[in-house]
Amino acid sequence: MFSKLNRSHRASSVERHMNDFRRGKGWGAQIKRMGRRMTVPRRAIFKVVSNSSKHLSAEDIYMEIHKKYPGIGLTTIYRTLKLLVKTGLLIKHEFGEGCARYEYTAGKIKEHAHLICMSCGKVQDCSDIDIEKFGLDKISKEVSSRYSFNIKRKRLVFHGLCEECVKGGKK
Amino acid sequence: MFSKLNRSHRASSVERHMNDFRRGKGWGAQIKRMGRRMTVPRRAIFKVVSNSSKHLSAEDIYMEIHKKYPGIGLTTIYRTLKLLVKTGLLIKHEFGEGCARYEYTAGKIKEHAHLICMSCGKVQDCSDIDIEKFGLDKISKEVSSRYSFNIKRKRLVFHGLCEECVKGGKK
DNA sequence: CTTTCTGCAAACACTTTGCAGGGTC
DNA sequence: GACCCTGCAAAGTGTTTGCAGAAAG
Numbered sequence: 001m002f003s004k005l006n007r008s009h010r011a012s013s014v015e016r017h018m019n020d021f022r023r024g025k026g027w028g029a030q031i032k033r034m035g036r037r038m039t040v041p042r043r044a045i046f047k048v049v050s051n052s053s054k055h056l057s058a059e060d061i062y063m064e065i066h067k068k069y070p071g072i073g074l075t076t077i078y079r080t081l082k083l084l085v086k087t088g089l090l091i092k093h094e095f096g097e098g099c100a101r102y103e104y105t106a107g108k109i110k111e112h113a114h115l116i117c118m119s120c121g122k123v124q125d126c127s128d129i130d131i132e133k134f135g136l137d138k139i140s141k142e143v144s145s146r147y148s149f150n151i152k153r154k155r156l157v158f159h160g161l162c163e164e165c166v167k168g169g170k171k
Numbered sequence: 172m173f174s175k176l177n178r179s180h181r182a183s184s185v186e187r188h189m190n191d192f193r194r195g196k197g198w199g200a201q202i203k204r205m206g207r208r209m210t211v212p213r214r215a216i217f218k219v220v221s222n223s224s225k226h227l228s229a230e231d232i233y234m235e236i237h238k239k240y241p242g243i244g245l246t247t248i249y250r251t252l253k254l255l256v257k258t259g260l261l262i263k264h265e266f267g268e269g270c271a272r273y274e275y276t277a278g279k280i281k282e283h284a285h286l287i288c289m290s291c292g293k294v295q296d297c298s299d300i301d302i303e304k305f306g307l308d309k310i311s312k313e314v315s316s317r318y319s320f321n322i323k324r325k326r327l328v329f330h331g332l333c334e335e336c337v338k339g340g341k342k
Numbered sequence: 343c344t345t346t347c348t349g350c351a352a353a354c355a356c357t358t359t360g361c362a363g364g365g366t367c
Numbered sequence: 368g369a370c371c372c373t374g375c376a377a378a379g380t381g382t383t384t385g386c387a388g389a390a391a392g
Binding site: 207208210211228229230245246249250253268270271 | 382384
């Protein structure tokens with residue numbers, strides 16, 4: 001079942017994951033170690049989130065999944081997302097739209113700013129700006145020493161108007 | 172009705188507000204200009220949020236209000252909060268706890284970082300650290316030029332462990 | 343006296359939970 | 368074969384809306 005991988009293109013994240021699984025590494029193994037199981041819905045969900053560069057909501061993922069697997073329900077999406085967050089592969093964002101969005105990080109957290117357009121609602125990553133070097137490191141240091149706060153995660157969000165909406169003249 | 176103010180202590184925010192109202196300034200006047208009305212529930216809600224230095228949720232405000240005015244319902248709290256946000260006196264925060272929290276700003280936005288304890292849930296303001304000067308200005312400039320993004324508001328949140336929870340040994 | 347505001351109950355959107363059946367190891 | 372996982376339906380959040388009566392101006 002895990003052996004019929006299509007080798008004609010570069011290994012997708014799912015393939016990589018399956019290899020890892022066989023070798024006892026990666027998400028599958030991590031799950032196994034937790035006494036949990038690898039299933040079709042989980043694989044499908046993992047594939048969708050790991051192949052997307054966008055910030056997907058549970059609903060987004062459900063609709064994507066539903067094309068190929070109409071049998072998978074929203075409940076399972078939510079449960080699997082929670083699991084993926086717990087293993088550290090996903091970060092859960094709450095941008096205040098009324099629903100959570102998930103970002104694939106493959107376990108390594110590279111802090112970056114997010115831009116949210118107040119007009120069209122689009123969310124962009126500023127992944128090519130090293131916010132730490134641009135000054136966030138100094139702020140963090142100051143904060144943690146002045147407030148004796150043990151920082152675990154940093155979140156920088158800019159609300160405003162994206163390029164298209166400024167050009168488009170929308171207010 | 173507006174003339175029986177107690178003058179024995181420094182003007183509270185409600186008194187100041189009422190004076191402003193008579194003079195055609197401040198929130199009351201602002202509301203009037205919008206064709207809206209000044210009412211008992213609105214005054215009470217304004218008093219609670221403007222006198223608190225904490226980040227209150229609608230529920231928090233409701234419980235506080237309910238002591239003095241058991242007749243005021245949650246619906247009115249929500250509607251008034253929306254109004255206060257629209258007039259710019261309040262900022263609505265969504266820290267991802269499942270409910271919104273409101274911060275009184277009196278119209279002037281002084282961007283500051285927030286610390287959220289992952290253990291006890293406490294939210295602190297870092298109002299005595301000028302995050303702009305500590306480097307946020309540089310990040311903003313870089314972001315807006317590199318992404319052609321028109322920044323309207325900046326939000327910096329640190330998740331971690333507060334002093335008490337670190338000391339208390341909680342994980 | 344007109345128009346806005348209010349409380350109640352119902353509706354809402356997103357997310358979680360209980361349970362019996364099905365799948366994984 | 369034991370136990371975990373799943374889908375469904377139902378319950379649970381925090382928040383919004385429709386409506387008739389109350390209040391502001």
